[in-house]
Every structure is written in structure tokens, then in C-alpha cells.
Amino acid sequence: MEEKLRQLQVEANGAIEAAQDVAGLEEVRVRYLGRKGEIADIMGKMKDLSNEERPLVGKFANQLKNEISAKLEQRRRTLGTGAAETEKVDVTLPGMQRRLGHKHPITQTMERINEIFLNIGFRILEGPEIETEFNNFTALNIPQDHPSRDAFDTFYLEDEFLLRSHTSTVQIRLMQKERPPLQAIMPGRVYRPDATDASHSFMFHQVEGLMVDERVTFADLKGALDIFAKQMFGTQTRVRFRPHFFPFTEPSAEVDVSCIICKGKGCRVCGQKGWLEILGAGSVDPAVFKAVGYDPRQYTGFAFGMGVERIAMLIYGVDDIRLFFENDLRFLRQF
Ligand SMILES: [Zn+2]
Known part of the structure; x- marks a missing residue:
């Protein structure tokens, strides 16, 4: 046993x-x-x-x-x-860090631009990215077959629809709906069939602005843009207007700010010129007022438009626009 x-x-x-x-x-x-x-x-x-x-x-x-x-x-x-x-919890292990997300540098830049204009009395308006040919071209004094359509030409959809080539379309929508006084900015995405390179993208962001009332002058435009430039780039920033042509404004100007890198002395970024082009602007062309049913003898106004990517590239020192759209977190985490 x-x-x-x-x-x-x-x-x-x-x-x-x-x-x-x-x-x-x-x-x-x-x-x-x-x-x-x-x-x-x-x-x-x-x-x-x-x-x-x-x-x-x-x-x-x-x-x-x-x-x-x-x-x-x-x-x-x-x-x-x-x-x-x-x-089991091992309290001696180092903690796990969760990285918080943040806004894209283009969004941050656009919000900063919006904020400056909000502070001086502009309101923010948005509109659709799919637009009519009338709102995108005809109402802005760019008739069919006009050579200046080429510069803004875009992606056409079916019938008379297209992807907007500027947010000026929102200005047309506003003026068709309301009577002056008007004071608004229009941020948003726009499309142009540009070949992509370091400074061009087929899609980018704009902030445009519009002010219409009786006796609005070119001096009001200069004042608004001078405030914008000083708040965006620093109080020492100077602004200069160079005569230019746009179909929807008359007179028109390209607007430069003194180089934010060299303060106007001349450097690689400004091509030794001391100035950086940041936007286009002008007094609203009477033909635009006629297209939306305003009497150009009663009302005057100004309009301006800037590329948000251009501003962001200057502020952050980015030399290739494509970096903003590649979704590479190693790049985006820096901002
Ligand atoms: Zn410079």
C-alpha cells in the first residue's frame, strides 16, 4: 500500500x-x-x-x-x-505621455488674420466652394473670353458650376443679399489649376475683405491694411502700395510690407529688395456694383485679398508650400 x-x-x-x-x-x-x-x-x-x-x-x-x-x-x-x-500597476515606471493635438499652422494663421479684422469692425462670412460662373467671374467684371480669366481659371464641374478661384464670390453673395454699409472678411479654401511647386498649390486659403458705404475712400483701405500689417508682422512694419491691374478693382494695387526678416535692409527672403508682397487690393470697380444692383454714384468701397499660406510661410520661415499639406507630423508639431 x-x-x-x-x-x-x-x-x-x-x-x-x-x-x-x-x-x-x-x-x-x-x-x-x-x-x-x-x-x-x-x-x-x-x-x-x-x-x-x-x-x-x-x-x-x-x-x-x-x-x-x-x-x-x-x-x-x-x-x-x-x-x-x-x-498590476508598477508605480516606478515612467508615465505614458499622450501628445495633445493642436491647430494646423494654416488654421492658426487664418484665425490670427480674422481676429485682427474682427477687432476693427469687420465680420466673418463664409460661402460654398462650388460656385457659379457668374459669382466667380462675370459679376467680378471678368466676362467670358476676357484674357484675365486665364489668371484665375479654375476646375470646371458640370453645367455652369466650378470650384471657386477666390473668395470674392462671397462678396458677390453678400452684396446681392444686403445693402451697404457692409464690412466683412471672407476666409476660405480656393482652387486654381496651377502646377504644384514650392510656391504654388492647386488648393490654398484666402482671406478677402470688403467695405462698402457712401464716401469710402482709398485712404480707408490704406488705414485698414496698415493696422493689419502692424498687428500681424510687428509695429515697425511699413506698408507700400504698387499700382497693378485687377478686373474687379479700380484703381488697384499690390501691397508690400517691409521685410520681416531684414526689416528692409535686403536679404535672401526678400530677394535683396527689402519688401515682401503680401496681398492685392483696390477700390471696388463700378462695374461690380452694377452687377449686384448697387448705384456706383451712391456707393464706393474697397476690397483686398491675401493668400494665407503666403503669410504663414513668412511668419514661420517655411520655404515650401507643399509642407503644409503633406500631413507629416514631424513638420506640423513644430507650430
Ligand atoms: Zn529681407
Whole structure:
């Protein structure tokens, strides 16, 4: 009988080691320690033993029970480790940093531009990116076959619809709906079929502005843009107007600011000129007023438009417009 117990000891140890999960261990426990298990079976037969043998076998059987119990418990802990470990918190580990997102540099720049004009009485208006030919060209004094359409030509959709080439379309929508006085800026995405390179993209962002009332003059335009330039680029910034042609303004000008890098002395960024072109502007052409049903003898106004990417490139010192649209976080995280 002692021989039988030694055999059970070996078997039980092997079974405990072989058990792959808690359910397997429970089977082992029932087989050896259960009420009808192997050890209970031996205990039941002890009455047949001699008086000398009985206490020895009884002692060994009890030792074996305890041993199997201990090994089952030990094995259960080992098997349970996987699940238990993951719930443990190791307070000595360095914390996991979650990087917070932030606004895209183009959005940040556009919001800064909007804020400056909001502070001097302009309101913000938005409009659709899919527009009519009338709103994008005809109403802005750019009739069909006019050569200046080429400069603004765009992506045509079906019928008379197209992707707007400037946010001036929102000016037309505003003037068709409301009467002066009007004072608004129009931020948004615009499209032109330009080949993409370091300074061109087929899609970019604009902020345009419009002011219409009786007796609005070119001096009002200069004043508004001077405030903008000083708040955007610094109080030392100077502004200069160069005569230019736009179909929708007369007179028209391209507007430069003194170079924000060299302060006007001349450097690589400004091409040694000391000036940086930032926008186009002018007095609203009477033909535009006629197209929206205003009397050009009663009302005057000014309009301006700037590329947000251009401003962002100057402020942040970025030399390739494509970087803004590649979604490369290594680039975007810098702003
Ligand atoms: Zn410069």
C-alpha cells in the first residue's frame, strides 16, 4: 500500500505540472483529493492493514494530501500570473505621455488674420466652394473670353458650376443679399489649376475683405491694411502700395510690407529688395456694383485679398508650400 502511495505521488506531480489551466488543475484535484479520489480510496482500505502498518500508511497518506494541495496551489498561481500581472500597476515606471493635438499652422494663421479684422469692425462670412460662373467671374467684371480669366481659371464641374478661384464670390453673395454699409472678411479654401511647386498649390486659403458705404475712400483701405500689417508682422512694419491691374478693382494695387526678416535692409527672403508682397487690393470697380444692383454714384468701397499660406510661410520661415499639406507630423508639431 505504501508502494501504491509512492506511485500516486509521482503521478499526481506529473499531472499538476501538465495542467495548462485552472480547469485542468481542478480535474487533477478531484482525481486525487476528491471524496471519491485516489487518496480517499486508499484511506478506505486502511482498515484491512495490520496495527503496525496502519499508522505509517496513514501518516504518509496525510503528508501526500498536503503535498498535492500545496503543489496545486503553487501551480494555480503560476497559471494565474498572465492575467494578474497585467492588472498590476508598477508605480516606478515612467508615465505614458499622450501628445495633445493642436491647430494646423494654416488654421492658426487664418484665425490670427480674422481676429485682427474682427477687432476693427469687420465680420466673418463664409460661402460654398462650388460656385457659379457668374459669382466667380462675370459679376467680378471678368466676362467670358476676357484674357484675365486665364489668371484665375479654375476646375470646371458640370453645367455652369466650378470650384471657386477666390473668395470674392462671397462678396458677390453678400452684396446681392444686403445693402451697404457692409464690412466683412471672407476666409476660405480656393482652387486654381496651377502646377504644384514650392510656391504654388492647386488648393490654398484666402482671406478677402470688403467695405462698402457712401464716401469710402482709398485712404480707408490704406488705414485698414496698415493696422493689419502692424498687428500681424510687428509695429515697425511699413506698408507700400504698387499700382497693378485687377478686373474687379479700380484703381488697384499690390501691397508690400517691409521685410520681416531684414526689416528692409535686403536679404535672401526678400530677394535683396527689402519688401515682401503680401496681398492685392483696390477700390471696388463700378462695374461690380452694377452687377449686384448697387448705384456706383451712391456707393464706393474697397476690397483686398491675401493668400494665407503666403503669410504663414513668412511668419514661420517655411520655404515650401507643399509642407503644409503633406500631413507629416514631424513638420506640423513644430507650430
Ligand atoms: Zn529681407
